[in-house]
Amino acid sequence: QKEVEQDPGPLSVPEGAIVSLNCTYSNSAFQYFMWYRQYSRKGPELLMYTYSSGNKEDGRFTAQVDKSSKYISLFIRDSQPSDSATYLCAMTLSGNTPLVFGKGTRLSVIA
């Protein structure tokens, strides 16, 4: 079993839809949870950062962490064509330690 599992998609939605992306993980010691967005041929860009369990909202994006279920989610409201990218979940043990990534979900938002 991989340490972090993420459905690779691809996921195709119409503009304006609500998108739900998620990851499961096996290591209960993970404390910090992130979502990165990666456009084609670019480096990953940090979207959301959450410490421990709970929700965090930033504009159209909401990140949720449920440590009891070892499950994290990213919701995108009112999706736009510019949201078309690969979304990578990542997690780590503490602040200055390597990230463990999911394989990424490729999202296409169709106008």
Next chain:
Amino acid sequence: DSGVTQTPKHLITATGQRVTLRCSPRSGDLSVYWYQQSLDQGLQFLIQYYNGEERAKGNILERFSAQQFPDLHSELNLSSLELGDSALYFCASSGTTGGKETQYFGPGTRLLVL
């Protein structure tokens, strides 16, 4: 723009050769991480340096090595290259922003081994 720079952007070489990838972290960041991204394995951590010292090692092959110099830039050396080493190589640096330690990724070096 993350502030992390990587050179070269693209590299095409032959099997058995050796290449060096270079990374300059964001100003003030002491930690540098190297990751490899391939289609089948996703983003995998290779090695971390902190202020010139090796801090953590991941799935890095013995044919690969890295170092961080006094000016904090880092180099990843890949030798005896094989076809399977073709991948995107990313460098990330970390620093504290808004009270949280965050990794910022460079644009990557695309390596093709023929």
